[in-house]
Amino acid sequence: MSTKRKILLGIGVWLGGAIALGVLFGSDGKNEEFKPQNEFKLDAWIPIEIGGVDVSINRAVFYLVLASALTVGVMVWISRRMAQKPNRVQTAVEVAYDLTRNNITGGNLDAKMAARWFPFLATLFFFIWFSNVIGYLPLPTNTHESIDIFGLQMPAFAIYAATANISIPLALTLVVWVSYHVEGVRAKGPIGYLASWLPPGLEDMNPAMKGFIFVIEAISQFARLISLSVRLFANILAGHLLLLFMGGGLAVLLGLAALGALTFPVAFAFFVLELGLIATLQAFIFSILTAIYLGGATAESH
Amino acid sequence: MDLLIPIAQAAEGITDTGITDAGKAIALGVGAGLGSIGAGIGIGIIFGKEIESVARQPEMKDELQAIRWLGFALTEAVAFYTFIFGLIAFFL
Numbered sequence: 001m002s003t004k005r006k007i008l009l010g011i012g013v014w015l016g017g018a019i020a021l022g023v024l025f026g027s028d029g030k031n032e033e034f035k036p037q038n039e040f041k042l043d044a045w046i047p048i049e050i051g052g053v054d055v056s057i058n059r060a061v062f063y064l065v066l067a068s069a070l071t072v073g074v075m076v077w078i079s080r081r082m083a084q085k086p087n088r089v090q091t092a093v094e095v096a097y098d099l100t101r102n103n104i105t106g107g108n109l110d111a112k113m114a115a116r117w118f119p120f121l122a123t124l125f126f127f128i129w130f131s132n133v134i135g136y137l138p139l140p141t142n143t144h145e146s147i148d149i150f151g152l153q154m155p156a157f158a159i160y161a162a163t164a165n166i167s168i169p170l171a172l173t174l175v176v177w178v179s180y181h182v183e184g185v186r187a188k189g190p191i192g193y194l195a196s197w198l199p200p201g202l203e204d205m206n207p208a209m210k211g212f213i214f215v216i217e218a219i220s221q222f223a224r225l226i227s228l229s230v231r232l233f234a235n236i237l238a239g240h241l242l243l244l245f246m247g248g249g250l251a252v253l254l255g256l257a258a259l260g261a262l263t264f265p266v267a268f269a270f271f272v273l274e275l276g277l278i279a280t281l282q283a284f285i286f287s288i289l290t291a292i293y294l295g296g297a298t299a300e301s302h
Numbered sequence: 303m304d305l306l307i308p309i310a311q312a313a314e315g316i317t318d319t320g321i322t323d324a325g326k327a328i329a330l331g332v333g334a335g336l337g338s339i340g341a342g343i344g345i346g347i348i349f350g351k352e353i354e355s356v357a358r359q360p361e362m363k364d365e366l367q368a369i370r371w372l373g374f375a376l377t378e379a380v381a382f383y384t385f386i387f388g389l390i391a392f393f394l
Contacts, residue, residue, distance in 0.1 A: 037393060103368065227379070234382030285375040 014265065022258030034252050039158060039244055040237075042165075043143050059141050063162040067131035075126065100125050100287065108291035113183075113298055117291070120179075124172065125287040128163060132236060132279035135161025136243075136271065159243065163282075164236045166229065173229040176290045184297030193297070197221070228289060235282050239274040243267055326392045333388020341381035348373045 001009075044056035078093045086094060100122040105114045142158035162168045184193040197217040202210060245253075246267035251260030352370045356363050 227383075230383060230386060231375075231379035234386045235379065238382050238385055281371060281375050285372065288372065 015262075018258050018262040020258075021261050022256065025257045028255035031253055031255050034249075036241075036244060036249055036253065038144055039142070039249075040160070040164070040240075041144070045143070059143075059160055060162055060165045060167070062141065063131070063134065063160060064168060066134055067127060067162055070130045070134065071123070071127045074130075096126070096129075097122070099284070104284070104288045104291050108288070108295040109298075110295075113294065117294055121287050121291055124176075124290060125283050128172075128232065128283035128286055129280060131162045131168075132282060133275065135159060135164060135236060135240065136275050136279070159240055161236050161240065163232055164240050166233045169229040169232040169286075170225075172232075172286070173225055176228065176293065177225055180290070180293045180297045183294055187298040196297075224293065228286065232282050232286055235278055239270070239278055242270050243274070246270060329391035330388040333384045333391065337384025337388070338381040341377055344377040344380070345374060348377060 042058040042060055044054070044058050045062075046057040048055050048057065074093070078090060081090075083090065101118060104125065105118045105121050109117060136159060138157040138159055140155045140157050141160060142156040145156035146153050147156050148154075181193075184196070187193070188196055194214075198210065198214060199217075202213065205213075246263040248260050248264070248267075250263055251257060348370060352366055355366055
């Protein structure tokens with residue numbers, strides 16, 4: 001049998017099985033109880049309130065602490081047991097270290113700036129990477145529902161990531177945004193830094209047009225706040241929503257068991273894509289854009 | 303929306319909240335659906351140009367790879383901006 005026929009047969013069995021399931025079980029009608037947005041709801045596990053500000057310990061805090069602990073733990077553990085003949089874990093971390101050092105930092109900053117900002121950029125990369133990757137491990141954190149494992153009542157398994165909540169990418173972005181402006185002012189002085197926002201080749205232009213272009217450039221500086229944070233947040237959130245709906249959420253919502261059989265392989269394909277590409281790519285993009293912004297703020301001329 | 307309500311209410315059984323829900327669903331559909339068209343075209347252009355460049359200059363492959371992922375991620379994010387605004391319209 002040729003490969004083409006095998007693939008066609010596989011697709012035929014898959015679609016046929018789903019249709020057979022649909023005919024056998026039919027639809028239970030729309031499920032009004034299941035609320036997909038509850039999967040991303042943050043329950044206060046330990047309610048804390050300081051001066052009217054809610055600082056409760058919840059799921060996002062748990063994931064944030066977990067990601068930070070993993071980042072620090074893994075890097076310290078690897079650096080303590082460095083060997084002449086590296087094993088697989090050390091090789092993998094060395095590849096990532098090399099990427100952050102030579103590609104992200106070295107490629108966008110000059111030697112002095114690179115030495116100063118490499119620790120920050122590498123930490124950003126590893127923190128976001130760990131945060132994204134543990135977001136795809138099902139952990140028992142959904143306190144709305146409970147499941148029974150060997151007579152033990154546990155919160156239901158759910159996927160969530162610290163970066164799927166806008167607060168964490170926004171906090172990281174604010175740190176980046178403030179620090180590259182401070183670096184720019186330090187390198188060129190306040191007036192020189194603001195003047196360097198104008199693109200080169202405008203020397204002969206009249207002041208009114210220059211002012212107009214300056215306003216546009218200033219707006220684009222503020223737009224970076226939104227684009228940098230929302231890019232990371234939306235990528236991870238959309239990935240989690242896709243996995244939720246494809247991996248059974250759609251079938252439960254519509255009460256169609258057959259739809260679950262149809263969408264589950266899609267969920268698996270998306271899981272591989274998200275874990276293999278998007279998690280690493282978003283960490284890479286966030287830190288390389290930080291390096292580009294830092295480099296752009298301090299470069300002598302464009 | 304206000305213009306549509308009297309017309310819709312002429313038909314029985316359609317309420318104001320029903321129309322609002324329909325508007326929200328349309329917002330999410332347009333945000334997620336139409337938004338991905340542009341990003342899809344953009345990603346296609348990025349990968350197409352990269353294949354073209356590597357075919358012309360195979361020795362540039364490694365350098366182009368890093369630029370390609372940067373461009374891919376920046377373009378892909380545009381689809382998610384519209385998607386997020388669709389979600390905001392749907393849930394808020």
